[in-house]
Amino acid sequence: MLGARNDLPLEKDASVRxxxxxxxxxVYLAALSATAALAMNKVVVRWDQGLAGQLTVQIxxxxxxxxxxxxxxxxxRAIELLSSTxxxxxxxxxxxxxxxxxLEPWLGETVLQQNxxxxxxxxxxxxxxxxxxxxxxxxxxxxxxPDIVVDDHQRWLSxxxxxxxxxxxxxxxxxxxxxxxxxxxVVFVTRTGLSIHRRVIDLLHLIGAQDTYIARQxxxxxxxxxxxxxxxxxxxxxxxxxxxGHLLTRSExxxxxxxxxxxxxxMLLLLLPVGTSLIAMVTARLTVLLSxxxxx
Amino acid sequence: xxRFEEIGLRYAVGxxxxxxxxxxxxxxxxxxxxxxxxxxKSSLLRLIYLAQxxxxxxxxxxxxxxxxxxRRENALLRRRIGVVFQDFRLLDHLSALExxxxxxxxxxxxxDKVVSHVSELLSWVGLADHLNAxxxxxxxxxxxxxxxxxxxxxxxxxxxxDEPTGNVDDxxxxxxxxLFEELNRLGTTVVIxxxxxxxxxxxTHPILKLKDGDVETLPAHSMPFExxxxxxxx
Ligand SMILES: Nc1ncnc2c1ncn2[C@@H]1O[C@H](COP(=O)(O)OP(=O)(O)OP(=O)(O)O)[C@@H](O)[C@H]1O
Ligand SMILES: [Mg+2]
Numbered sequence: 001m002l003g004a005r006n007d008l009p010l011e012k013d014a015s016v017r018x019x020x021x022x023x024x025x026x027v028y029l030a031a032l033s034a035t036a037a038l039a040m041n042k043v044v045v046r047w048d049q050g051l052a053g054q055l056t057v058q059i060x061x062x063x064x065x066x067x068x069x070x071x072x073x074x075x076x077r078a079i080e081l082l083s084s085t086x087x088x089x090x091x092x093x094x095x096x097x098x099x100x101x102x103l104e105p106w107l108g109e110t111v112l113q114q115n116x117x118x119x120x121x122x123x124x125x126x127x128x129x130x131x132x133x134x135x136x137x138x139x140x141x142x143x144x145x146p147d148i149v150v151d152d153h154q155r156w157l158s159x160x161x162x163x164x165x166x167x168x169x170x171x172x173x174x175x176x177x178x179x180x181x182x183x184x185x186v187v188f189v190t191r192t193g194l195s196i197h198r199r200v201i202d203l204l205h206l207i208g209a210q211d212t213y214i215a216r217q218x219x220x221x222x223x224x225x226x227x228x229x230x231x232x233x234x235x236x237x238x239x240x241x242x243x244x245g246h247l248l249t250r251s252e253x254x255x256x257x258x259x260x261x262x263x264x265x266x267m268l269l270l271l272l273p274v275g276t277s278l279i280a281m282v283t284a285r286l287t288v289l290l291s292x293x294x295x296x
Numbered sequence: 297x298x299r300f301e302e303i304g305l306r307y308a309v310g311x312x313x314x315x316x317x318x319x320x321x322x323x324x325x326x327x328x329x330x331x332x333x334x335x336x337k338s339s340l341l342r343l344i345y346l347a348q349x350x351x352x353x354x355x356x357x358x359x360x361x362x363x364x365x366x367r368r369e370n371a372l373l374r375r376r377i378g379v380v381f382q383d384f385r386l387l388d389h390l391s392a393l394e395x396x397x398x399x400x401x402x403x404x405x406x407x408d409k410v411v412s413h414v415s416e417l418l419s420w421v422g423l424a425d426h427l428n429a430x431x432x433x434x435x436x437x438x439x440x441x442x443x444x445x446x447x448x449x450x451x452x453x454x455x456x457x458d459e460p461t462g463n464v465d466d467x468x469x470x471x472x473x474x475l476f477e478e479l480n481r482l483g484t485t486v487v488i489x490x491x492x493x494x495x496x497x498x499x500t501h502p503i504l505k506l507k508d509g510d511v512e513t514l515p516a517h518s519m520p521f522e523x524x525x526x527x528x529x530x
Contacts, residue, residue: 005401009389203385206347207446208375209402210368293367 023229031237037171055124061117087131190287215288226280230273304352315509329489331506337489378452384443386431436463
């Protein structure tokens with residue numbers, strides 16, 4: 001295919017010089033969007049799995065008219081109740097240090113040193129089967145300890161899911177837009193080529209060339225340009241992702257997404273230039289065949 | 297082989313170029329088309345090699361009415377017709393060799409024979425030293441010979457040549473006409489347009505004479521005697 005005849009001097013057309021760069025840019029965008037979507041997905045999966053079977057039970061700080069003894073009583077009642085509930089495997093009381101540790105990245109050390117009233121947090125691990133639903137658990141607990149909050153992290157997770165879906169949608173839109181742009185550009189460039197080389201094409205027809213013979217040369221040319229631009233684009237995207245990944249690793253924040261790609265994901269990225277080139281090729285072919293048939 | 301029935305031709309602007317033209321060229325025949333400049337020789341040939349549709353009438357090639365052909369049939373029919381264009385129409389970015397190879401490649405002939413076959417023919421027309429030359433670097437007469445080689449390389453059943461000797465001296469002109477006669481002996485039907493009546497008179501082929509939109513068919517050796525006796529074939 002790459003060695004197809006070049007009776008038409010398509011490489012010399014000024015109108016196609018920009019094409020590889022345009023394709024490179026579009027594939028670059030698509031590759032980055034796809035990587036972002038993949039990374040986001042991994043974050044969701046990680047949190048989802050990490051939080052499965054985990055509940056946090058929160059006992060608010062004592063109100064002004066309560067003593068620390070009242071608070072301690074509430075806490076031990078809650079632990080007692082939880083431990084005696086069927087389906088609860090483990091209850092762990094988070095110390096103030098633990099909580100400070102969790103909050104520090106958000107609030108900073110100085111704020112925490114000011115003796116904020118902190119809630120008491122119980123980390124609850126549930127058994128796979130026979131575990132109570134968070135709602136049931138909340139009902140039981142609040143009967144004994146009012147104001148208690150049972151958090152199964154669903155709200156946070158569903159926010160995360162929403163975010164992931166948004167990122168995914170945007171990424172898909174970018175990929176689709178890139179595909180459409182590729183199609184429109186190739187149609188335009190091919191038609192320009194057909195009119196620039198009108199005389200050569202007429203001659204080829206007169207010596208018996210079929211439309212497919214002419215289309216093949218445009219196809220091969222589009223494929224070549226598409227591959228060139230596509231590979232450049234995906235290469236730049238990989239460099240960019242590697243660079244960002246490197247910076248993220250150095251920042252060592254557990255909240256940030258993991259940008260390292262699995263082999264299957266690398267394949268997916270490499271599909272972008274291949275897909276773009278194929279789209280370019282098919283578009284060029286159809287454009288030539290339809291235009292020539294219409295010209296009669 | 298080539299049948300014109302009541303053919304009329306006029307371009308979008310201007311007068312009628314051909315009017316109620318009728319003729320039938322037998323397979324294996326050899327005809328000259330003559331007439332003053334602007335008489336419509338090129339137009340007549342364009343009708344034959346399917347570059348132009350008549351305004352009126354019916355053209356049949358190889359026994360087929362050409363008006364209802366599909367694009368594919370059209371292409372396949374054109375492969376059986378070799379054309380020498382008056383303005384050559386060589387592809388400037390391809391070498392002489394590549395230009396001549398074009399009809400073979402378009403027809404999908406096996407690549408291994410193409411180059412040797414083409415070089416041989418180009419040598420025969422005296423261009424052995426210019427196989428890789430680009431047309432713009434060749435003289436008019438050299439370009440014309442490349443154009444002729446391209447027209448005959450695929451051994452067409454019908455050869456249509458428009459002023460194929462307009463740019464070469466008489467010696468080469470006669471040599472080129474011998475090439476056409478050779479093809480003709482091998483079965484190719486030949487139609488050659490020229491205004492070089494002296495050249496025509498050296499051969500014994502019938503003539504289609506164009507004048508005022510009419511085509512008159514003259515038998516061989518009907519040119520004035522003085523011209524016919526002028527010099528002898530090289
Ligand atoms: N594409 C065209 N559009 C309009 N008029 C044309 C076109 N081609 C040719 N003509 C006109 O048709 C007439 C015949 O032209 P044609 O080229 O067939 O003449 P010719 O006999 O080949 O002349 P020459 O010996 O100079 O080559 C001329 O008057 C020319 O102006
Ligand atoms: Mg002419």
